[in-house]
Amino acid sequence: MYKLLFQQFLRTRACQLGLTLVLILGGISIIIGKQFLTDQGRLADQATQMQQEHIERNVKLHGDDLSLLLYYLKFALLNETDPLAGLSVGQSDLNPGVQRIRILALEGQKYDSDLVNPTKLLYGNLDLSFVIVYVFPLLVIAFMYNLFSEERESGTWQMVNVMARSKSKFLLGKLLVRFLLLAGVMLFLIGVGAVVLGVAADTAFLLFTLTALFYLIFWFALCFWVVCLRQNSNVNALVLLTIWLALVVLLPAFVNNYITNNYPLPEALSTMIKQRDGYHVKWDTSKKETMEKFYEEYPQFANYGFPSEKGYSPTWYYAMQHMGDVESREDSRAMQLKIRSREASSRMWAQVIPSMQAQLVFNEVAGTGLDDYMDFLQYMNEFHENLRLYFYPMIFSNSEVASVDWGQFTPEVFTNSNKSINWTKKLGSLVITILLFSVLSIFSVRKLI
Amino acid sequence: MRRDVLLLVARQFWTSVFKSKAIYLLLGLTLILLFYAAFSGVSYHEQNHHRIEHQQQARESWEANPDKHPHRMAHFGTFAFRLKHPLSIFDFGVESFTGNAVFLEAHKQNVVNFSEASYSTSLIRFGELSMGMILQLILPLIVFFLGYAAIVADRENGTLKILLTQGATWKEVLYGRALGLFGLSCLFYLPFVFATVALLLMESYTADVWIRLLVILASYLLYLFIVSLLTIIISVGSKTSKNALVKLLGIWLLLVVVIPRTSQAVGSFLYPTPTKLEFRGAIEEEVIQFGDSHNANDPYYNFIRDSVLEVHGVQSINELPFNYPGFQMYVGEKISTEIYVRHHKELLDQYRRQNQLTKWLALVNPYLGVKGLSMALCGTDLETYASFQHQAEAYRYELAQAMNELQIKHIRANVTSSEGKVNVVDREEWKSFPDFTYEYPTVESTLGSELLALISILLWSVVALGMMNYWARNASAL
Structure with a gap:
């Protein structure tokens, strides 16, 4: 029977059209993913090459003054791109993957955004996660909405009634045929994507695939329940499309608007101003005061003493710069906290909205979510401090430029290692919704027969 | 066409729709969405x-x-915070993806930072709920739902035959139903008009804002007109009501979900943009060609210095009647700014090329037409953002040069250090330099850059009318 059901379904126009569409979009999405990874790789190469040239040129130009040289020198920090990012680009197309940092006040450099076309960002990425989250459910709907009603509307239900040993088995058979076909296509696309992008077969990839699969099952369960409610095809199509619209367009937009309004970030602006004032105003205040504050932060340098109130001193200059960060620290921290709360809040909402859950898990395993970017920024603080603590004593003691081994300063790569996968948290809510709709379907199938 | 028959058919359609409870549900849901979108719009604008x-x-x-x-003041610098256009409450456009604050200082063109998206979770990529979005995306679906069976169902159950034998012409039936459907869509649309006008009336805005609003409202009206006619056309051209519905939903998905994303992806693929490193690198390279204006021994600036000395007939810069380092920086700023502005314009042009395919596709996709027009008129498109960047950069340049001029004029010739309270300018000068203010582009310039979208909407109205007339002649009642 399955073979016949398969053949019958494969002959329908909806099936042929749907599969062609999803294969084309899937293909495009993999090409786009590849392009994205290539761009990221190119960026990393450029950063490495540039850093070397940049240091060489500036050492030549300002070889007689270490403190002046370090005013110009930029040190690159790269955010490592996981190949999975090609399948789920997430926010990594708008948050910079590389930041070149000077040892001056960090707050003024940290948030420097990338050059991106805002219109492109608005329309969004056509990556495989988009195809999975948006397009596959549409195919499920197109394949399922008349699963039962078409038999009734074309008069074949009576025949099934007479001929089939079990009517529920017949319906489940039709369901299974459609599911196997779509699951097969989805796994095929993910597989091709993985090979093309060079994704490692690790737990992250497994989680990605399972999430996609469970999300697909969720849609099948939901659609099966709706079609077993005995409505005609038109009503089914409308109801299912409305649900789709609610799940992948309206609810996420609802939640996003809510989060944006609930966690406004004026701190971003005040951090900017405080950072500037914290540093610049020190040009006009007592040098001793600035140095005292600086030594409070770093007592290990207290033995460098206080410069004369008249004239310029490199020690004082870098202390002033650091004051920019110190005086904006409170606002900066408040901002970090709020951003983290934004992420936490969307994760909470996602627990009850499968489309959001799928997208957030995809981004999380691919390392392209907001949290990953925040981890990168947090690491940037460390990176910056390490550089400063390395150079401070040399600047303060007026060391020779030549005494530094400049070759060691290749771009540093940040790898987010503190990630553990909590399987129940990631997949639990999807499994629960699947179970819920399966149980509901069982009840309505019974009534149907 | 007889007017009374037309109205009769329209009214009959209207009452048949109101017989079902679904219409009240839809109206209620739309009002909830409208309320939420208006609330979000206002609080974003806050x-x-x-x-x-x-x-x-x-x-x-x-x-x-x-x-x-x-x-020191040139480096103290200032900030430009981007203000949202009053109409941004209606359509968010690219607002959330554009930077909001930029630090303006001498020698350095900082990027505009802190876009809303940069600290949003990836939910923002699902889209945002604005009044414009509901009208562009959701309302057509509602119209499809209300109207997909308008003709085909009557043919299926035979009432169409009766209607035609009673003396109504095909034209009257088609246009009557279309009028009824369009009337219904206006019923959904009106609350949006009232809400927007009411919100704008709370503040006093210039005529420019109201002209923009007028064009926006008119273009949405035309858009709904097109959508209503299209529904009737598909309905009359389909064999069964199921076919009509599936076709309409397919069209919706294609026009609203598939085409926009794909075309933007293709555009970006065809016109790659430089990375920030490449962009900055290219500018730096060119600036270095001239020389380093901070370096007192730079060959290019040495040449300028020598010619200045010659003109004034003196031996060293200390004998000049003005502060030479200030003059050198003035020249340097001019050169580096020219280079930056040129590169930045090239970058913007590349963005425009990336968007070009999507803009042209408006000719076959009225959704893209109305979306582009709406964003532009609400001051939330790329061009408006570019105008902010442009003005902020122009202000930065003026600030830097004003400080250089003060240095040239008031600082003694032989002074090279800027530290301390010795070589200073009176603080009154800071106050007399005006603060940054941002001027939105005028409605004329906006409409000029959105001609294609305007044409798209008008063209589609004509095409839809033509197709209606075609079916009025060729439709069959069986």
Whole structure:
């Protein structure tokens, strides 16, 4: 029977059209993913090459003054791109993957955004996660909405009634045929994507695939329940499309608007101003005061003493710069906290909205979510401090430029290692919704027969 | 066409729709969405308060500076906070993806930072709920739902035959139903018009804003007109009501979900943009060609210095009647700014090329037409953002050069250091340099850059009318 059901379904126009569409979009999405990874790789190469040239040129130009040289020198920090990012680009197309940092006040450099076309960002990425989250459910709907009603509307239900040993088995058979076909296509696309992008077969990839699969099952369960409610095809199509619209367009937009309004970030602006004032105003205040504050932060340098109130001193200059960060620290921290709360809040909402859950898990395993970017920024603080603590004593003691081994300063790569996968948290809510709709379907199938 | 018959058919359609409870449900849901979208729009716009406040705060600390060397002030710099257009409450456009604050200082063109998206979770990529979005995306679906069976169902159950034998012409039936459907869509649309007008009336805005609103409202009206006609056309051209519905939903998905994303992806693929490293690198390279204006021994600037000395007939810069380092920086700023502005324009042009395919596709996709027009008129498109960047950069340049001029004029010739309270300019000068203010592009210039979208909407109205007339002649009642 399955073979016949398969053949019958494969002959329908909806099936042929749907599969062609999803294969084309899937293909495009993999090409786009590849392009994205290539761009990221190119960026990393450029950063490495540039850093070397940049240091060489500036050492030549300002070889007689270490403190002046370090005013110009930029040190690159790269955010490592996981190949999975090609399948789920997430926010990594708008948050910079590389930041070149000077040892001056960090707050003024940290948030420097990338050059991106805002219109492109608005329309969004056509990556495989988009195809999975948006397009596959549409195919499920197109394949399922008349699963039962078409038999009734074309008069074949009576025949099934007479001929089939079990009517529920017949319906489940039709369901299974459609599911196997779509699951097969989805796994095929993910597989091709993985090979093309060079994704490692690790737990992250497994989680990605399972999430996609469970999300697909969720849609099948939901659609099966709706079609077993005995409505005609038109009503089914409308109801299912409305649900789709609610799940992948309206609810996420609802939640996003809510989060944006609930966690406004004026701190971003005040951090900017405080950072500037914290540093610049020190040009006009007592040098001793600035140095005292600086030594409070770093007592290990207290033995460098206080410069004369008249004239310029490199020690004082870098202390002033650091004051920019110190005086904006409170606002900066408040901002970090709020951003983290934004992420936490969307994760909470996602627990009850499968489309959001799928997208957030995809981004999380691919390392392209907001949290990953925040981890990168947090690491940037460390990176910056390490550089400063390395150079401070040399600047303060007026060391020779030549005494530094400049070759060691290749771009540093940040790898987010503190990630553990909590399987129940990631997949639990999807499994629960699947179970819920399966149980509901069982009840309505019974009534149907 | 007889007017009374037309109205009769329209009214009959209207009452048949109101017989079902679904219409009340849909109206209720739309009103909830409208309420939420309007609320979001207003509270997004409220961020202007933060921005104005911070602009003032930044200004206060600028003015609070004591007597100083002007070059210190050039680096003290100031900020430009981007203000949202009053109409951004209606359509968010690219608002959330564009930067909101930029630090303006001498020698350095900083990027505009802190876009809403940069600290949003990836949910923002699902889209945002604005009044414009509901009208562009959701309302057509509602119209499809209300109208997909308008003709085909009557044919299926035979009432169409009766209607035609009673003396109504095909034209009257088609246009009557279309009128009824369009009337219904207006019923859904009106609350949006009232809400927007009411919200805008709370503040006093210039005529420019109201003209923009008028064009926006008219173009949405045309859009709904097109959508209504299209529904009737598909309905009359389909064999069964199921076919009509599936076709309409397919069209919707294609026009609203598939085409926009794909075309933007293709555009970006065809016209790659430089990475930030490449962009900055290219500018730096060109600037270095000229020389380093901070370096007193740079060959290019040595040449300028020698010619200046010659003109004034003196041996060293110390004998000049003005501060030479200030003059050198003035020249340097001019050169580096010209180079930056040129590169930035090239970058913007590349963005425009990336968007071009999507803009042209408006000719076959009225959704893209109305979306583009709406964004542009609401001051939330790329061009409006580009105008902000442009003005902020122009202000930055003026600020840097004003400080250089002060240095040239008031700092003694032989002074090279900017430290301390010795070589300073009176603090009154800081106050007399005006603060940054942003001017939105005028409605004329906006409409000029959105001609294609305007044509798209008008063209589609004509095409839809033509197709209606075609079916009025060729439709069959069986």
